[in-house]
Amino acid sequence: MTNAVAARIATAFTRASRTAMPKTPNDYGMAYERVSLPSRDGIQLSAWRIQSANAGSDRLAILNHPLNCSKHGFVPEGPNARIVPVHVEFMLTAKRLVDDGYEVLTYDLRNHGESGASPDGLSGVGAFEWQDAVGAMDYVNGEASLKDKTVALVSHCMGANSSIIAMSKHPDAFARVKALVAVQPISMKYMAQKFIGLFGGGAAAADVDEALQESAGISLDDMSPMSHVRDLKVPVLYAQVREDALTSPSDLEDIVAATPTEREMLWIEGDLNRFDGYNFFGQNPERMLSFLGRHLS
Numbered sequence: 372m373t374n375a376v377a378a379r380i381a382t383a384f385t386r387a388s389r390t391a392m393p394k395t396p397n398d399y400g401m402a403y404e405r406v407s408l409p410s411r412d413g414i415q416l417s418a419w420r421i422q423s424a425n426a427g428s429d430r431l432a433i434l435n436h437p438l439n440c441s442k443h444g445f446v447p448e449g450p451n452a453r454i455v456p457v458h459v460e461f462m463l464t465a466k467r468l469v470d471d472g473y474e475v476l477t478y479d480l481r482n483h484g485e486s487g488a489s490p491d492g493l494s495g496v497g498a499f500e501w502q503d504a505v506g507a508m509d510y511v512n513g514e515a516s517l518k519d520k521t522v523a524l525v526s527h528c529m530g531a532n533s534s535i536i537a538m539s540k541h542p543d544a545f546a547r548v549k550a551l552v553a554v555q556p557i558s559m560k561y562m563a564q565k566f567i568g569l570f571g572g573g574a575a576a577a578d579v580d581e582a583l584q585e586s587a588g589i590s591l592d593d594m595s596p597m598s599h600v601r602d603l604k605v606p607v608l609y610a611q612v613r614e615d616a617l618t619s620p621s622d623l624e625d626i627v628a629a630t631p632t633e634r635e636m637l638w639i640e641g642d643l644n645r646f647d648g649y650n651f652f653g654q655n656p657e658r659m660l661s662f663l664g665r666h667l668s
Contacts, residue, residue: 377579399466402422430473432473432524480530512547526553549605613639614642616644
């Protein structure tokens with residue numbers, strides 16, 4: 372019999388909610404066009420292709436997002452507002468990149484924003500969404516107007532897991548990628564343990580793993596980047612809220628240690644919510660821009 376607490380957590384991990392999208396890049400002074408691109412398994416993904424402030428730009432940054440967010444960000448409303456009171460705006464990060472001379476492609480992962488739903492409606496914190504990350508690169512690799520651009524990935528949480536897994540599974544698709552900024556990738560066993568505490572106990576991570584396998588056919592390990600980081604071929608800038616209540620610093624320390632390429636670690640300090648970390652580079656872009664500038668120059 373499935374543990375009730377574990378079943379609730381498995382549902383929270385695999386049944387995404389679509390957040391409001393009150394703004395477009397125009398609201399941040401950025402010109403853009405809407406594009407639709409297929410994931411590697413055929414789900415139609417909604418994307419914004421945002422023009423660079425530099426008409427002759429030869430650099431492209433591809434952005435993606437965490438669970439329950441969108442290419443715009445996250446709006447705290449309804450039940451989500453009690454859990455996460457932070458308004459996230461990924462367009463602030465996009466604006467920093469655009470002003471620094473990047474064209475930006477940002478897309479909604481499946482079951483999020485304006486993208487299509489998976490046939491079973493299930494999200495996987497990377498276990499399924501890696502196919503979306505490959506689809507975004509398929510679009511870039513097949514678009515004549517992007518053929519001369521070097522590429523950086525700026526990926527957040529579920530999006531970072533997705534990018535890392537995708538680069539491991541389909542390295543040829545990512546041959547043009549020169550650097551990765553990975554904001555708060557996560558091994559889901561840590562989040563499962565934290566959720567158990569938030570839900571009042573009565574379960575173990577193994578129970579959550581069992582519930583996931585019964586309801587979604589995936590495990591906590593399938594949702595995590597640890598077994599894939601060893602295949603990375605590009606330098607990585609990792610960033611993490613140190614006091615994040617939903618994980619442990621040791622998780623990212625282990626991910627960083629397993630990364631075989633040049634890597635940097637930025638701890639975001641202060642009494643902050645995990646979602647504050649998603650706003651960090653939009654408010655403090657210097658480390659991100661410096662890191663990307665060194666590797667895409």
